[in-house]
Amino acid sequence: APPFFRLYLMIPNNQPARMIWGTLAAQQMSRIGIDVVSSFVPFTVISPRRSRGDGKPHAEGGWDAYLERYYYNAIQPTPNSLFHSRLAPPSGQNFYYVNDAQIDDALDRIGNTIDPAGRQAAYRDFAKRWYDTEPMTILFYPKDVIAVNPKLKGFDTTTFNPVFFPNPESWTIEGAGNDATAAFASWAPPMSLIPMYSNGYSDSNIFGPVYNRLYEYESWENKRLQPGLALSHTMSDDGKRWVITLRPNVRWHSGEEFTAEDVKFTWDTILNKAYGAPISATAEQVLGSTESYRVTGKYEITVELPKYDMLFLDWLLGAQAIIPKHAYERIPPASMRGHVASTWNGRYQVPISGGRNYTALGGVGTGPWIAQGYDPQRRAYKFVRNENYWKPHTGNVKTFYVVNIQGTDSVLSALRSGAIDAHDPMYDIGPLAETIEPSWGKVQTFDSFKWQHICYNLRHPVFGTGVDTPLGRQDPARAAEAAAYIRKAISHAMPREQIVKEIAGGYGEQGTVPLPFTSEQYDHDLLKPIEYDLAKSREYLERAGYRY
Amino acid sequence: MGTARYIARRLIFSLCLIIGVSIILFTMINAIGNPIEVLLAERPGITEEMIQAVTEYYGLHGSVTDRYFTWIWALLRLDFGTSIIYNLPVSEMLVTYGLETLKIQVPAILIALCVSVLISVLAATRQYSRVDFGVIAGAMVGHSLPGFLLGIILILVFSYTLGILPSYGAYSTRNPLWGSDMADALWHMVLPVGMLVFFNCATLTLLLRSSLVDVLRQDFITAARASGLPERRVVFGHALRNAFIPVLTYLGILFGLMLGTAPVTETVFTWPGLGALYIMAIQQLDYPLIMGATMVITVMLVTATLLTDIAYVAIDPRIRLG
Amino acid sequence: MSALLEVDGLSKHYPVFERRLFRAAKQSEIRAVDGVSFTVNEGETLGLVGESGCGKTTTARSILNLVTPSDGAVRFRGEDIVPVFKGSDRARMLEIRRSLQYVFQDPWLSLNPRWTIGETLKEPLRVHRPEAPESWDARVAELLQMVGLEPHHAWRYPHEFSGGQRQRVGIARALAIEPKLLILDEPVSSLDVSVRAQILNLLVELQDRLGLAYLYISHDLSSVRYISTHVAVMYLGKLVEIGPVDDIFTRPRHHYTRALLSAIPVPSPGEAQDRVVLKGEVPSAMRRPAGCPFHPRCAAALPVCATDEPMLMQPSAPHRAACHNPA
Amino acid sequence: MSDAILAPTAAPPRAPGIWRQSWYRFRRNRAGMIGLCIVTLVVLLAILAPFIAPYVPDDTSAMLRGAARRPPSALHWLGTDRNGYDVFTRTLYGARTALMVGLGAMLIASVIGVLIGGIAGFSGGLVDELLMRFAEFFMVIPVFVVILAVVRLFGIVVVGTWMEDIPNLNMMTIIVLLGCFEWPPIARMARAEFLRLRGAEFVEAAHCIGSSRRDILLRHILPNAMPPLIVLVALGIGGAILAETMVSFLGFGDPKAVSWGQSLFFNYEALKVAPWAVLSPGAALFVTVLGFNLLADGLTDAFNPRLRQ
Amino acid sequence: MLSTLASASSPVTAAPPAPLLEVRDLRVHFFVREGVVRAVDGVDFRVNPGETLGIVGESGSGKTVSSMSIMRLVPPPARNVGGQILFEGEDLLAKTPDEMEALRGRRIAMIFQNPATSLNPIYSIGAQLGEILRWHLKLSRAEADARVVELLTLVGISDPATRLRQFPHELSGGMKQRVGIARALLCNPSLVLADEPTTALDVTIQAQILELLADLQARLKMSMVLVTHDMGVVARMAHRITVMYAGRVCESADAATIFNAPQHPYTRALLESMPRIDQSYTGTKRQPLPTIAGRPPNLLNPPPGCRFHDRCPEASAECRRLLPLETTIAPGHSVSCLKRGSEGIAA
Numbered sequence A: 001a002p003p004f005f006r007l008y009l010m011i012p013n014n015q016p017a018r019m020i021w022g023t024l025a026a027q028q029m030s031r032i033g034i035d036v037v038s039s040f041v042p043f044t045v046i047s048p049r050r051s052r053g054d055g056k057p058h059a060e061g062g063w064d065a066y067l068e069r070y071y072y073n074a075i076q077p078t079p080n081s082l083f084h085s086r087l088a089p090p091s092g093q094n095f096y097y098v099n100d101a102q103i104d105d106a107l108d109r110i111g112n113t114i115d116p117a118g119r120q121a122a123y124r125d126f127a128k129r130w131y132d133t134e135p136m137t138i139l140f141y142p143k144d145v146i147a148v149n150p151k152l153k154g155f156d157t158t159t160f161n162p163v164f165f166p167n168p169e170s171w172t173i174e175g176a177g178n179d180a181t182a183a184f185a186s187w188a189p190p191m192s193l194i195p196m197y198s199n200g201y202s203d204s205n206i207f208g209p210v211y212n213r214l215y216e217y218e219s220w221e222n223k224r225l226q227p228g229l230a231l232s233h234t235m236s237d238d239g240k241r242w243v244i245t246l247r248p249n250v251r252w253h254s255g256e257e258f259t260a261e262d263v264k265f266t267w268d269t270i271l272n273k274a275y276g277a278p279i280s281a282t283a284e285q286v287l288g289s290t291e292s293y294r295v296t297g298k299y300e301i302t303v304e305l306p307k308y309d310m311l312f313l314d315w316l317l318g319a320q321a322i323i324p325k326h327a328y329e330r331i332p333p334a335s336m337r338g339h340v341a342s343t344w345n346g347r348y349q350v351p352i353s354g355g356r357n358y359t360a361l362g363g364v365g366t367g368p369w370i371a372q373g374y375d376p377q378r379r380a381y382k383f384v385r386n387e388n389y390w391k392p393h394t395g396n397v398k399t400f401y402v403v404n405i406q407g408t409d410s411v412l413s414a415l416r417s418g419a420i421d422a423h424d425p426m427y428d429i430g431p432l433a434e435t436i437e438p439s440w441g442k443v444q445t446f447d448s449f450k451w452q453h454i455c456y457n458l459r460h461p462v463f464g465t466g467v468d469t470p471l472g473r474q475d476p477a478r479a480a481e482a483a484a485y486i487r488k489a490i491s492h493a494m495p496r497e498q499i500v501k502e503i504a505g506g507y508g509e510q511g512t513v514p515l516p517f518t519s520e521q522y523d524h525d526l527l528k529p530i531e532y533d534l535a536k537s538r539e540y541l542e543r544a545g546y547r548y
Numbered sequence B: 001m002g003t004a005r006y007i008a009r010r011l012i013f014s015l016c017l018i019i020g021v022s023i024i025l026f027t028m029i030n031a032i033g034n035p036i037e038v039l040l041a042e043r044p045g046i047t048e049e050m051i052q053a054v055t056e057y058y059g060l061h062g063s064v065t066d067r068y069f070t071w072i073w074a075l076l077r078l079d080f081g082t083s084i085i086y087n088l089p090v091s092e093m094l095v096t097y098g099l100e101t102l103k104i105q106v107p108a109i110l111i112a113l114c115v116s117v118l119i120s121v122l123a124a125t126r127q128y129s130r131v132d133f134g135v136i137a138g139a140m141v142g143h144s145l146p147g148f149l150l151g152i153i154l155i156l157v158f159s160y161t162l163g164i165l166p167s168y169g170a171y172s173t174r175n176p177l178w179g180s181d182m183a184d185a186l187w188h189m190v191l192p193v194g195m196l197v198f199f200n201c202a203t204l205t206l207l208l209r210s211s212l213v214d215v216l217r218q219d220f221i222t223a224a225r226a227s228g229l230p231e232r233r234v235v236f237g238h239a240l241r242n243a244f245i246p247v248l249t250y251l252g253i254l255f256g257l258m259l260g261t262a263p264v265t266e267t268v269f270t271w272p273g274l275g276a277l278y279i280m281a282i283q284q285l286d287y288p289l290i291m292g293a294t295m296v297i298t299v300m301l302v303t304a305t306l307l308t309d310i311a312y313v314a315i316d317p318r319i320r321l322g
Numbered sequence C: 001m002s003a004l005l006e007v008d009g010l011s012k013h014y015p016v017f018e019r020r021l022f023r024a025a026k027q028s029e030i031r032a033v034d035g036v037s038f039t040v041n042e043g044e045t046l047g048l049v050g051e052s053g054c055g056k057t058t059t060a061r062s063i064l065n066l067v068t069p070s071d072g073a074v075r076f077r078g079e080d081i082v083p084v085f086k087g088s089d090r091a092r093m094l095e096i097r098r099s100l101q102y103v104f105q106d107p108w109l110s111l112n113p114r115w116t117i118g119e120t121l122k123e124p125l126r127v128h129r130p131e132a133p134e135s136w137d138a139r140v141a142e143l144l145q146m147v148g149l150e151p152h153h154a155w156r157y158p159h160e161f162s163g164g165q166r167q168r169v170g171i172a173r174a175l176a177i178e179p180k181l182l183i184l185d186e187p188v189s190s191l192d193v194s195v196r197a198q199i200l201n202l203l204v205e206l207q208d209r210l211g212l213a214y215l216y217i218s219h220d221l222s223s224v225r226y227i228s229t230h231v232a233v234m235y236l237g238k239l240v241e242i243g244p245v246d247d248i249f250t251r252p253r254h255h256y257t258r259a260l261l262s263a264i265p266v267p268s269p270g271e272a273q274d275r276v277v278l279k280g281e282v283p284s285a286m287r288r289p290a291g292c293p294f295h296p297r298c299a300a301a302l303p304v305c306a307t308d309e310p311m312l313m314q315p316s317a318p319h320r321a322a323c324h325n326p327a
Numbered sequence D: 001m002s003d004a005i006l007a008p009t010a011a012p013p014r015a016p017g018i019w020r021q022s023w024y025r026f027r028r029n030r031a032g033m034i035g036l037c038i039v040t041l042v043v044l045l046a047i048l049a050p051f052i053a054p055y056v057p058d059d060t061s062a063m064l065r066g067a068a069r070r071p072p073s074a075l076h077w078l079g080t081d082r083n084g085y086d087v088f089t090r091t092l093y094g095a096r097t098a099l100m101v102g103l104g105a106m107l108i109a110s111v112i113g114v115l116i117g118g119i120a121g122f123s124g125g126l127v128d129e130l131l132m133r134f135a136e137f138f139m140v141i142p143v144f145v146v147i148l149a150v151v152r153l154f155g156i157v158v159v160g161t162w163m164e165d166i167p168n169l170n171m172m173t174i175i176v177l178l179g180c181f182e183w184p185p186i187a188r189m190a191r192a193e194f195l196r197l198r199g200a201e202f203v204e205a206a207h208c209i210g211s212s213r214r215d216i217l218l219r220h221i222l223p224n225a226m227p228p229l230i231v232l233v234a235l236g237i238g239g240a241i242l243a244e245t246m247v248s249f250l251g252f253g254d255p256k257a258v259s260w261g262q263s264l265f266f267n268y269e270a271l272k273v274a275p276w277a278v279l280s281p282g283a284a285l286f287v288t289v290l291g292f293n294l295l296a297d298g299l300t301d302a303f304n305p306r307l308r309q
Numbered sequence E: 001m002l003s004t005l006a007s008a009s010s011p012v013t014a015a016p017p018a019p020l021l022e023v024r025d026l027r028v029h030f031f032v033r034e035g036v037v038r039a040v041d042g043v044d045f046r047v048n049p050g051e052t053l054g055i056v057g058e059s060g061s062g063k064t065v066s067s068m069s070i071m072r073l074v075p076p077p078a079r080n081v082g083g084q085i086l087f088e089g090e091d092l093l094a095k096t097p098d099e100m101e102a103l104r105g106r107r108i109a110m111i112f113q114n115p116a117t118s119l120n121p122i123y124s125i126g127a128q129l130g131e132i133l134r135w136h137l138k139l140s141r142a143e144a145d146a147r148v149v150e151l152l153t154l155v156g157i158s159d160p161a162t163r164l165r166q167f168p169h170e171l172s173g174g175m176k177q178r179v180g181i182a183r184a185l186l187c188n189p190s191l192v193l194a195d196e197p198t199t200a201l202d203v204t205i206q207a208q209i210l211e212l213l214a215d216l217q218a219r220l221k222m223s224m225v226l227v228t229h230d231m232g233v234v235a236r237m238a239h240r241i242t243v244m245y246a247g248r249v250c251e252s253a254d255a256a257t258i259f260n261a262p263q264h265p266y267t268r269a270l271l272e273s274m275p276r277i278d279q280s281y282t283g284t285k286r287q288p289l290p291t292i293a294g295r296p297p298n299l300l301n302p303p304p305g306c307r308f309h310d311r312c313p314e315a316s317a318e319c320r321r322l323l324p325l326e327t328t329i330a331p332g333h334s335v336s337c338l339k340r341g342s343e344g345i346a347a
Ligand SMILES: Nc1ncnc2c1ncn2[C@@H]1O[C@H](COP(=O)(O)OP(=O)(O)OP(=O)(O)O)[C@@H](O)[C@H]1O
Pocket: C014, C030, C031, C032, C033, C050, C051, C052, C053, C054, C055, C056, C057, C058, C059, C219, C284, C285, C286
């Protein structure tokens, strides 16, 4: 029988395990009558296709479907920053064109409800609608598996952009005296080391240790916010007016003092389109404009939000690093990405008070670590302990490296040879965890806030809008319903249990909706695992009007 | 005189080759579309001015021919542009990574050369003996064993099972071997160089042995023996140098081959060289880097060919110059 | 006796290129053959002798148009065949090829190693079609017998034969289309002494039987003496002496011919010989001396020899030498 | 006039032809025979793969059964790999891809090479000079690097065009590229042979007889130029197979192709956990390349008759 | 230049002096896959001091192998399987490789057939010749150069100091052969082996080289073995001649005897089958030349009996069965032919 329709599935080629389940997914789809054209491509092929913003299918230069690992930019799940129909590209990050009135409504409530119980209900509504229509096929929630040097103590966090990152200030390497050297492996080379340009942990692994945020998370375990560069804040009852008191006597690595002007500068640059920060749109949604905040004291800044948004605290205050005005304000917007502050390759002079200059080898921050630049031969970014950090270091690490190592094998042999102490979770060492011997590697697992999914272009006439399905053609009013049937058919064809067990090495949970499995917002009663059942798949396709 | 003109001719021809490759390369890259799209695609909300600035920066405005000449002109000033991914001057990256590549390739060729000379002499002077047969068989196996498979096996044995050699990178990030950076670098070179040596050695030995066998049959070798020269001088002084002439071409090719397959070698050993850089650049569509790396690899190859040609002149007085 | 082949002022010049930086520039030329004239009459044999590189082969190849002559005429039965070869009239060209055949020096190289002898011998029949294909096999057998081989040899490959036998095949191939003139380029030089005689005998016998004319090229003077009726001596692309065989061998007039004759060791020990041993090397055709090309090596050279080039004297005389001071 | 040693009256049986002679010589070459056996075996296995293989090549049922990355067992003779494929089946089918790549690439290369080399050698002069410079040009281009780039970029270009419907497009691209870059050695050899044969006495003899140019080219020169070219082609097949494997190993191969390189690519990471999934295709690759190299070695000897002895 | 024949003062009449070189029953076989090629199968000859021995025979008769085995330089797969080579009374075959090395080039030297291939193309003339001198005579570089110049002058090379720095390809064929001769004479050897030294050269150059060789041989009082297939050359150069056929000696005698009173049918046929340059063939109808029918036997599997029997007009049943041994029929003249009184052995 001829296939029902053709679907182009792009599988990012940077993660062998994903390539494997991607291939499996494609095979399963063809088993239920879809003509799948799968290809392995680097993410750089996917991104321009999806960010064209015109919703064209693959054959017309857009895209149909691809595999992705995703997570929210804050620890509180913020689906409202991704899936609202308002956030369609090019200005937003709803690349998938999720466009559903019920979902929009739930997302708005998530963002703007101050009351925790009301917000919880909104999360539930979001999850329910998602579970029913499955705009994407969430395959599973991977666990982060990280092997560390057994002598390393104090590594109790996984990296999570950009909130958690290797925080070597709390590491202790046993038997290494008081000035130990530690090294951390990061998979991909960074794109830019200016925080607002960050693309993920490939960047934040490196710039993270140098900068601070206004609020920081206490630990991965409790995920509670605690003051960072801010000491405290007050919020009006309607959640719109905030007064933030900053920590005094904090010094930048250059020796200059940290003040409210730096916070303002940071927000200004994020909002300034000339800098081209990808988070600009989200920041605009939260802050409105540069008018909404004022410096009201050397250590105080007052903010008037257009309306309450949970992202303000959880994302803008808690996840966006503050950059130094005195060091970066002279860099023209267009060359910010190419500047040494962004590449850490080379040195530049930062004018400081007293008419002197500070020679910077990388980013200038207030953080526990001072950037020492990039060593291309070792492929490593070097850091030294910031002895004047406002919070004492609790570990014994004095010199720290972030090394660029590609490949699971390589990272494990690096760990084995003692070249590194830990690595980021990109490596997916789960399937290889059994090969790690306790003498050289301790396997640590963390519940992660990510999910692996197949995402669809929801403007695709078949599985997106459904207008080109038999049912949709017959009855245009039921087109969306038909598209949902198709997506559910695909979803039921995915052997999630096997994918987790056989490919991810058992480190993960079966996926349902884009909410972290271990988060408070995940409703375990509602969200039962989606069973692998080809008969059901076929049934759904038949409901969409296809005949076997 | 002749030699100078000959070299000048070769130089000019090499230059033409390089220009030809650059045109092909440029056409290929441009067939894909304007790189700016890829470059800026992931930056939502970007302004016109910024596009303009970046366009300016990468010299991407104007017609295709304009861009080609802009590019060539930049190349001539050794300005390869800026890597999109790393945000670094490409020329700088090529030098750092190129040196790492040469660091394993050149010693590998030299060692392989010495070893294969010894082995081939051993075999060729005992033609049809068991030693000879063993050498041929070994060389044949080595010649057929793909380098990267060998690399994988070496890693499996020496890094995984025995755990005595590092399998990744060119340096320890910290705690260098015996506290010496030098020792540490050599330590890391053992496996990749070992693999390349084995691989080259096999092919070189095959060639050198058969060339040597041929030369040893020649009249002038018999004449040298008949003049009472000791066997060692006959073999090393008279036969070997002649036997090298046909092998010389291969040495040039070998160099090209090694650069050409550097991506594989460097992937297997995670070596921070040009090959690995190239793979990365292709994966990420880092156009300036792709173009720069390809040009550098081509120039190196052309140089190797040129050097081979000149070496011919040095080793063989019969080469007709001019 | 009528003239079968007349060669008149035949020249072949090869340009010598020098490689410049960008292009090759013509620097000078090698006059491989320079104004050679001679006649071969029906049923006669003209021996063409001279040292290596003096242009014997080039003369033969120019006659056959294997290289295009630079100048001069080659008349076959009075008709100039150079334009015919240059022209596009293939039928006419084939007609001339039929009467004019070539036997090569090296019996090892002149047969296609991948063809059986039969195929090789059928090739001329296939091209010229003197008779119907059915009779080709019989003709091949006949040819093989004519040169002293067996019919079943048609099934063999060249490498299964000895040098003498291969040379016979080469002759048979040339004879397949019944030519009038055979050009033999050193047909016995690469053969062993004991085989040479067989081939020479065969040539003589064929000439007697078929009335062929030969242009016999060799530097083996004894075989030339045996087989030729006339001899032409070449030196550096020029004819220096020509005449009836006995005249040349007993009363050579050109000093080069004399030297050549005395350079041949005679197989009779103790026979005191007036030996002329030439000084110096054979000059290359590229750097030809001015005047008489032979004068730098000539013991009897006069001052005029260094400046004036001597011509072959007395156009009508049977024995002519190009020398200012003939012996 | 008769020749005493050729006296036998009855015609002896027909002597073996030149190809057969080569075969006799080849048969005595041990290395060549081993190579031939290996190559024959690989070809047979490739042809018979559907009948021998216990599974279809893209059967991932092992994964659904929860039996991926399992060591060899009665069910899966060489184990299963990370994808849940049966290693034995994949290795068998991989031979088809390998041969397709090797033969396809070398077919293209030989056609281009013989044409260009033949034209250069036969016409000589300026044409020769230009063509050989052209060939040299192709020799300095780093083939492997170009393949990576083209495969990668091609993947972007074809989307939405008719080319996309070509089955195994990536593989085809690799084959064509290999063919387009491997021809210079063949062209050089062909040119040398044509040049040598053009001046060969038996070719001149054909001229003398009056054979036409076409006859001379096709009936005299070409067959005689073949043997060294065949050797080159045999060598090239091994090289092409290797190149494809390396391209796949780097992740630029055809995702749908069942190729050894692809298996290596996917299982290399799991080398330590499931070495069988890497070693089987690796060994197959090695043996195949070795087979072609040995074959070429044997052919060199067979086609190099010291006819004069 | 006029010269007298070297053979004019042939030292035949005196009682045979102690030979410089005596080869007895030399056997060299090639062990090839198909079997054993008996390239040299029982060869005897001797060379007296100051004498030139010519060895003639058809292609493949074993001339080269015989002379190479005197040098102990037969290439594998050939092996010496028997016989003695007495040089100044000592058996060369019993010497160690080191002893042989000391002898080669110094006491016994060689001139090669093809001057183009017997010089190393990548070293200058001076370097190649000097190396030998420095090795054997332990001369300094300057001394060696002086000696090379001296020898190059001796062999008639003009401007030897320049030639010294030239490479073989810059010299003409005749010049290269002169260099080859100079190389052989470097250490004043007492025996020179020359394997077809002029075959590759032009007629007039050949005459020059032969002249030079005869002259040098007489002046330096050395012995020479001259291998050739040209009867004319031996007639001119050799005092004594050994005729070989299929790995065996047919006839040995002084030059005049071989040419004037040949005994062996093969020697006779060889002499007769050549047209004579000093004889006219015109006038009458040309008589066919006498020929030797057939081909030399295959040495891989030589027929029993006399190696020449199947081409020999005189052959009898005996000849097909018995291998003739060499017999002296007159002083200094030996033949291997049953019809000439040789003993035969069944082989
Ligand atoms: N194709 C060519 N290009 C340039 N020069 C050539 C060519 N063919 C022949 N010559 C030159 O022409 C001259 C005559 O050569 P040719 O072969 O006719 O001499 P030959 O008398 O036949 O010599 P041999 O006795 O060696 O056969 C030589 O100097 C040779 O170098």
